[in-house]
Amino acid sequence: MVQTPLLDKVNTPADLKGLNDRELHQLADELRAETISVVSETGGHLGAGLGVVELTVALHAVFDTPRDRLIWDVSHQCYPHKILTGRRDRIRTLRQQGGLSGFTKRSESPYDPFGAAHSSTSISAALGFTMARELGGAPDPALGDAIAVIGDGSISAGMAFEALNNAGHLGKRMFVILNDNEMSIAPPTGAMSSYLSRIYVDKPAQDLKHAMKGALSLLPGPLQEGARRAKDLLKHVTIGGTLFEELGFNYLGPIDGHDLDQLLWVFRTLRERADEPMLVHVLTKKGKGYAPAEGAADRGHARAKFDVVTGKQHKTPSNAPSYTKVFAESLISEAQRDDKIVAVTAAMPDGTGLDLFAKHFPKRMFDVAIAEQHGVTFCAGLAAGGMKPFCAMYSTFLQRGYDQVVHDVAIQRLPVRFAIDRAGLVGADGATHAGSYDVAYLANLPGFVVMAAADEAELMHMVATAVAHDDGPIAFRFPRGEGEGIEMPERGVPLEIGKGRMIRQGKRVAILSFGTRLGEVLKACEALGAKGVTPTVADARFAKPLDRDLILQLARTHEALITVEEGAVGGFGSHVAQLLADEGVFDHGLKFRSMVLPDIFIDQASPRAMYDIAAMNAPHIEAKVLEVLGVAKLGKQA
Template identity: 45%
Template sequence: MNDDTEKSLPPLLARITHPSMVARLSASEKEMLATELRQTIIRTVAANGGHLAPSLGVVELTLALLSVFNPEEDRLVWDVGHQSYAWKLLTGRSDDFHTLRQLGGISGFPKIEESPFDHFGVGHSSTSVSAALGMAMARDLSGKKNHVLAVIGDGSLTAGLAFEGLNQAGDMGRRLIVVLNDNEMSISHNVGALSLFLSRNMERGWARRMRKEVKDWLKSIPGIGDEMAEYAHRTHRSLKTVFTPGMLFEALRFNYIGPVNGHNIEELERHLRMAASIDDQPVLLHVLTRKGKGYPPAEAHPSRFHGLGKFDIATGQTPPKPEGTPPTYTDVFGETLCRLAREDDRIVAVTAAMSSGTGTGHFKARFPSRFVDVGICEQHAVTFAAGLASQGYRPFVAIYSTFAQRAYDQIVHDVCIQRLPVTLCLDRAGLVGEDGPTHHGAFDLSFLRHIPNLTILAPRDEAELQAPLVTSLSLGEPLIIRYPRGAATGCPLPEANPLISLPPLPRGEGEVLREGPDAAIIAVGSMVLPALRAAERLFAEHGRSVTVFDARWVKPLAERQLLELAARFKLLLFAEENALAGGFSSAVLELLADRNALNGQRIKRLGLPDAFVEHGTQAQLRHRQGLDDEGIYEALKKLVEGEA
């Protein structure tokens, strides 16, 4: 860590050695601390990258939560965790905060193993309500009295899982506080003021006691008491929900409070205490915040500053890419899909709240009527695409590999059983870097390749990425295309015009990129070119020449070629950027075993271990796992020298 990154903490923040100290600060000290927190977060994210705008938006909310609740006894779940940086700083990690998202440093997300104050590990969205409800039930079964809170953003609230949790929470009626961090919805001042007045006054303790006494008195009237009490209850709910944005939450049997100014600490504390005092039903506190609060560039461009790499604090600009840097795989995908859409009006692009991250923003700008962002709803995205495909369209669903895990049943049931031509484009396959184990695309080959009717392609470079996109249009069946995060290789792209005229890839056929008699490397996707470089280095330094085979197809396998390689070579090295358990090399070994083609070969498999890989740069993590040029070279050298 360089000296510019590891700077001393601001004075007030340096004094906070335990989260309980926040509650003892004066109002003016909390305002000062909010400023120091923002300065520290901005400085660290500028040096390390990270999720800036979400964390800046909840600084006051974090201070209010620690002022009202006791994190040693009460339990709090941050949804996704993009907004947890202030929480980390105030719960014992301020001295290590400069290591945020660095190899060996603290995680960018809440993590149970990292701190006793991270009560639930997160990274994917919309899990907080369900997890918090489980904690609330556990508390009640244990006879404890602590509070349980979930802090969920309006974006995360678009996912079905969030509503499943809310629905169950309302039905169970357990004491639970859900804080809705709303940084997008615009509510007019007058409506907000009226709803705030209603929530303040209709939910005060004396008002709740009076309602209970009146209800009990009405129910005591012979013959008509129960009916009158129910009518009074409905009247109260109608009055409150007609004039507030809380109708939905009241319908789910939550006591709705808000909206509340999320940047006024005293107001937040007052309403959090009000929520804590309600013990006869779950509560939803609606808090209005501004993403990027306190840093003008982030306030002006919250989406760009949601998650980003290193940047200049003075300008908010990220360093320019060196001249000649290849485009990213994401950009190549986006541009290719646009070219194909000009040539085929059946193409529809679908994404789940990730238009910029998946490259479909290009498509949105050029073909708005054929672009759909479904929100954080991967399951819906896949089934929605299946509906399109059933009517003759060709949907391309662009999702990060790690988020495709959430749509497994829909891929099986709605796409593959019906053999519908949906193409799932899995970005960020393999190791993604600083976001760590919740975001690595480590498992897609393992959980997809066994599904019938599904075809899987893993291109080695950007030209090979274009080819599967064209192939999908003639394939007419479910297809997975997986590709890594980051810059592509810089190889020239096909000049075909129209692009749709490119010949489709031969089904189940790989490509021999290098011939040599001493061993064979069988690689797929992002590992093909490092394997080729490793083979060339082995020849240059030791005179040993090996064959390099790009398998390209994970399903169906290039069976004929793989069987020929197994017959020719006694030394086989496999390389893939996926979990070894059930991945590509497992598929090939199953093939060789089933065909009685294993005849004493010495085999070495390189891939991701049976463990969750931590955070760090892609280069660092690939090096640790032996999945870079050096690692493949060393494994190959040992294999041909008889050491492996």
């Protein structure tokens, strides 16, 4: 156990006000050691938190949180913040069922004024708090300053620029801390990353610009106008903070984000004197202070539980490949035979498996940075230009590009292939990362094909299907984690669009599965068989277009039909119900049930525990079958 005598005395940020600067240095060291110890036991996001330890201490020591609203963009770097804000006694419940969230969460603490988990929202939220203060909102306690902490990767997104532009126009006092660690989840890409790098390289010119700004007021009146023109000329020929200043912010930096003395001086000065929007450019190192993280390619971004001394992670070995790897290898195989295939992701090359694709086809993989909207329309342009783009995004992140999916892809009927990773409930990241809604928000679009893989072999076939499909947009979804461990085909074979498959023939009740709940359906059938119940089971494969013949056959030859899917109301089951209603099947007494995710946001837990909460594991499917047949109520065999 690490020794933390000063940290042991800190219950809230108010306790930092009684510490001198030397003690704050010691506190930062203890906070870093405690963060490493915690994540070694819980797993989670490590590198980002280690990179902002000094920044976290400085902000809480200088500003008056929670009256001053401290907003962490994405907030996967918030573990040190949580330790300092009254949650240290629960910090080892991080990302566990019933424990602390891995992100900021309004319902968890008054020190989390705005929840997060997706990027590039902090400046907009901070501006909202700022204008609420100006307009007299929340008078008890009165709103103070708003401080947004945003990374160099997150600030490249369009929403961040929209917020900067609006904030600069309104001109009210607020603070944006640009945490520049030259490292988002993956190495940063794009012009903004290059721009920030040039600011760092050109620091002497930046210093000269600030020296001129300070000296201007010392000149005699007649000389000031000429000097002002010279300063403006320098402003436009040097790099500096010109972009941010043109957007209406006073720019300060770059400064060393691990020099606590410098941070304290800057924040104390700004808190005392600032009267306009301020952007402070802070240089940090992801994983700072822990060698195994600093030496990692991702700077220790996300970690399973690990040994503190060696940094070695404790991962459970599996014989089955991950769905993400199966997708990547299938796409690589297809791309070797088809030079029109290109791949696009939004700052998640590792998470989507496209880092593997890039090793084989570096000129045919594009990481557009945190810009899902642009990524979708970029794919639309690629498709219109004759290429076969695969837009690989997590379900929860694709939501951010939905307007572009509708207007730029669907209406124009462009053959963009959407590879939707992290479908369904994903575990420790909780509701913000759950892939609950993609079936509902895609299957309602005319001309869209929507598939879900029941296992890793089916995923291979769906990649091949997407390659062969040129008549409009097509999507296939798959979950996080390992596959079923089944025998894999040598290569994928295109499926017939809109056709499902029979898995087993039974009687009385049919279960129509869409996605990887099929494994749980088959487990339920084993238990039901012991009770004399033998359901028919089919794998729908497609939510759109539906396999009309299969569904109507099941409905007309069974007393009951149950659909099972890893998605929300409005998805696959809703489309099946609409078909049955249109065909008048309900008029003949069919009992229909649709098992979907409940109408709640499910907090973090293991995926299995989350599906228990959702009542979608094998015992729940078994109970649903018995209920619809009346077996449980009557206590008899079917």
